[in-house]
Amino acid sequence: MMVLVYAESPNGQFKKAAFEAVAYGHLTALALGTSCVALVLGDTADAGQLGLYGASTVYQVQNDHFSDFDSQVYTAVIASAAQKLGAQVVVVSHTSTGKSLLGRLAVKLHAGSVAGAKAVPDTANGFVVEKGVFSGKATAQYAIQSAVKVVSVMGNSIPIKADGHIASVQSLDVAVPPSRVKVLERKTVSGGKAPLPEAELVVSAGRGLKGPENWGIVEELADALGATTACSRPVADIGWRPHHEHVGQTGVAIRPNLYIAAGISGAIQHLAGVNSSKVIVVINKDPEAPFFKAADYGVVGDAFEVLPRLAEAVKRFKNS
Template sequence: AAAQKEGASAVVASHDHFGRAIAPRVAVRLQAGLVAGVTELPANGLVRKNVFSGKAMADVSVNTPTAVYTVTPNAYGVKDASGDATVESFTADIGNVREKVTGFDSASADGQVPLPEAELVVSAGRGLKGPENWGIVEDLANALGATTACSRPVSDIGWRPHHEHVGQTGITIRPNLYIAAGISGAIQHLAGVNQSKTIVVINTDPEAPFFKAADYGIVGDAFEVLPKLTAAAKELND
């Protein structure tokens, strides 16, 4: 309704679970073109996004009067710049609806920074062998002040909640440090983490594909390596 009232040429939403659900509906209502997972906003009529599981970039144009974009979280860093834009409140008259949203609950664990905003992330995969072993991941995350994450197979089988899933079909992250233990490095996972500034991979398999994307690799058992990293982090904090 706000876009129609103001004659907006672009509607932008976050490429998260909420944005991916709402943006297509908005595009249909506005009869607008939709580009999902944008990493760069319009320049000369083009937007840029990852394709082929993050192996390439595509420049996409929209030929409708209004365009709807979902922007990948962390695609842009926060800049300390002032602007003269103003925020206007708008209340839409939506009439009779079948469903009504009454509120939202935060899915983040207590004390942890949400994954899209996290500068330090500790993640693990099926190499942890079960949810009962996740304590060693949480211990390292707590010692570093990091946020925990997981691979898609881990969330699919219910070891960890879906909001911790990073990858092509989950959350895209760009932390300063990403530590991955027991994750082989499927293309779909790499697409969601390959913009991390520093990647540390821990795996018992020296041929794991993830090592090719790593800045630092440790060939070893996560059950031995993670506690040692935790102890070292605690020493630095003391």
């Protein structure tokens, strides 16, 4: 029962999500008493480094059709690779790319699937995968009984440590169908210090800031901390901030070491995307804001006063 991990490499570079997926695949393979291999599509620098996280071999498929992501093309290639290698467990990251692949792979491979796994499968009695439900307020266990299994692994749920070895990289010959998608335009989105799923420090704000013209105080604190900025869904929906900054159940799920939220009441949908943060600091002038119940530290105060003072305190500390 080989475990095959598709390791995402946007623009030829691996991100944290790829290493987490390989680590998850490696731990799953250990539980099953088998091997874990990784699959990369297109030109990728240092593909062998996936061995540091548990891949025994890295298989690479080269083709010009991988220059732009097409879920149908990628699904066909990953499914063909899984069948050719005899993989019975396929792992992808729970990213926008992985989410678009999971269901399609399950259909192609006639597999049962679980999205957003947060723990290594329990293989003592079958293949049981744990994931969060009810906006992260509970967990559920799903037994996948099909011969082939497809799982997406939630970001920041598996500890990663580069303590393995550089893996051999082998070319894999599988058919690559032509893409039916034509890219007309590309726009580069500029963001914070690190992509939200990988950010260790995040400063976020909601409608309590009253308008986009006031976002400077959020960015000032983020710059002082070296943090990435984020926002609540209403802020993105009304156009104050770009949608890629929206964190929550329907946005980006994050697990930073520190999450600072200003002017956000704490709706359950928002909490679902941030409740795995190690430390949550809530700043709100309403002492009854629901978010305080989930906070490690709370400041009852006006964000327009607290954020600038906090930024100044951070700067003084750094310069001392």
